[in-house]
Amino acid sequence: MKKLGLFGVMAALLRREVSVALRQKGEVLTPLVFFVVVASLFPLGVGPESALLLRMAPGVLWVSALLAAMLSLQRLFATDHADGSLEQMALSSTPLGLLVAAKALTHFLLSGLPLVLMAPVLGLQFGLESHSLGILMLTLLLGTPTLSLIGSIGAALTLGVRGAGVLLSLLILPLYIPVLIFGAGAVEADAAGLGIGGHLSLLAALLVLSVFFAPLATKTALRISLE
Amino acid sequence: MAGANGVGKTSLLRMVCGLAPIESGQILWNDTPIHSQSDVYRQDLCYLGHLNSLQESMTVNENLVFTAALAGNAPEPTQLQEVLAHFGVRGRGEQLVKHLSQGQKRRVALSRLALSQARLWVLDEPFVAMDEKGVRMLADLIASHLGKGGLAVITSHQQVDIGTIAPQMLELRA
Numbered sequence: 001m002k003k004l005g006l007f008g009v010m011a012a013l014l015r016r017e018v019s020v021a022l023r024q025k026g027e028v029l030t031p032l033v034f035f036v037v038v039a040s041l042f043p044l045g046v047g048p049e050s051a052l053l054l055r056m057a058p059g060v061l062w063v064s065a066l067l068a069a070m071l072s073l074q075r076l077f078a079t080d081h082a083d084g085s086l087e088q089m090a091l092s093s094t095p096l097g098l099l100v101a102a103k104a105l106t107h108f109l110l111s112g113l114p115l116v117l118m119a120p121v122l123g124l125q126f127g128l129e130s131h132s133l134g135i136l137m138l139t140l141l142l143g144t145p146t147l148s149l150i151g152s153i154g155a156a157l158t159l160g161v162r163g164a165g166v167l168l169s170l171l172i173l174p175l176y177i178p179v180l181i182f183g184a185g186a187v188e189a190d191a192a193g194l195g196i197g198g199h200l201s202l203l204a205a206l207l208v209l210s211v212f213f214a215p216l217a218t219k220t221a222l223r224i225s226l227e
Numbered sequence: 228m229a230g231a232n233g234v235g236k237t238s239l240l241r242m243v244c245g246l247a248p249i250e251s252g253q254i255l256w257n258d259t260p261i262h263s264q265s266d267v268y269r270q271d272l273c274y275l276g277h278l279n280s281l282q283e284s285m286t287v288n289e290n291l292v293f294t295a296a297l298a299g300n301a302p303e304p305t306q307l308q309e310v311l312a313h314f315g316v317r318g319r320g321e322q323l324v325k326h327l328s329q330g331q332k333r334r335v336a337l338s339r340l341a342l343s344q345a346r347l348w349v350l351d352e353p354f355v356a357m358d359e360k361g362v363r364m365l366a367d368l369i370a371s372h373l374g375k376g377g378l379a380v381i382t383s384h385q386q387v388d389i390g391t392i393a394p395q396m397l398e399l400r401a
Contacts, residue, residue, distance in 0.1 A: 001295075001300050001301065001302050001303065001306065001342075001344070002300070002301040002303075003299055003300065003301070004296055004299050004300065004301050005299075008296065008299075008301070009296050009297065009299060012292070012293055012296035012297075013293075013296075016282070016285065016289065016293050019285065019289065020282060020284050020285060023284045023285075024284060079282070080282075082278075083278055083279065083280060083281060083282060083283065084276055084277075084278025084279060084280035084281075085280050085281075085282060085294075087246060087274070087276060087278070087280065088274075088280045088294055088297055089297060090246065091244060091245070091246070091269055091272060091274055091297075092269065092297040092298065093266060093269045093270040093297075093298065093299055094297065094299070095266075226246055227246070227247050227248060
């Protein structure tokens with residue numbers, strides 16, 4: 001029998017998560033459809049005034065993306081917890097923090113990345129210019145992995161708790177505020193012709209911090225939930 | 228390990244695995260507390276609890292490959308076929324787990340033992356949902372593991388002969 005290194009184990013987890021998600025297409029499509037529906041409701045609700053839509057666009061698109069990314073968080077560890085796979089991961093000789101990081105990466109690939117790709121289409125409804133659409137994609141590309149990583153802490157803390165969905169939202173939404181402010185702020189600044197370097201740097205800093213600290217916090221939360 | 232329902236057999240096994248905290252005392256592995264050598268200990272440990280640890284949307288082979296990967300192993304396809312045949316689920320490798328019966332799922336879960344290279348097996352009610360043939364097969368596998376110098380901590384309500392090795396019985400009382 002061949003031996004696997006750390007990356008081999010993480011690759012096995014990534015393959016597993018992606019193949020399971022592709023067999024349960026509804027779970028991948030739900031956040032995307034939610035994103036499209038919510039972002040499309042605003043123009044219908046506030047009317048066709050282009051200046052107002054343009055001003056609202058960054059905030060609306062970012063809040064919609066944030067809520068959509070949160071939809072699938074509850075299931076991040078729940079299925080593995082219910083069937084016992086999470087115990088096996090916790091007892092693996094591979095550090096649980098690395099497995100958690102791999103789970104967050106798959107969450108980004110399956111929930112966050114489709115939102116990044118869909119965002120410019122929705123941005124057109126609000127009259128965003130092509131450059132701002134590019135900035136919107138860039139901010140989402142930097143921001144949605146942070147959402148997945150921070151969200152994984154909440155998913156681990158609420159594992160097995162009744163009414164976990166609501167509790168998860170209450171725990172995680174306040175932590176999402178900096179990502180929302182700098183993400184939407186960058187698009188708004190670009191639309192106003194201002195510099196966006198600071199916003200992007202802060203988004204990148206949040207991502208780096210999340211990459212280092214979120215898996216550790218999630219690992220600890222998971223061990224507590226499994227006790 | 229024997230004892231009435233609710234006496235704490237599963238809790239004790241989870242402590243042995245390091246999944247549950249210990250209020251007093253310590254658990255040693257090679258004369259060292261397990262919490263101070265968790266990485267080494269986990270390499271030596273294979274735990275099968277009440278749950279089968281099988282993802283329903285994956286095939287039997289995919290599940291076995293994944294759980295082997297968690298232990299740092301990559302079994303060959305022929306090994307998977309042999310193990311499944313040994314456990315009486317021959318030809319089910321490409322079948323989704325959700326299409327198996329409870330007994331077959333348990334057999335697939337237990338077939339992980341044959342792929343495991345861990346020295347210590349911790350098994351919580353492994354004979355549940357197994358027919359007579361399955362019980363014998365599992366008992367022989369455990370006997371073979373013990374014969375190779377391995378260890379097994381098992382809870383069971385059934386009295387099963389495991390080879391010629393006399394087990395040490397521990398009865399928990401409330």
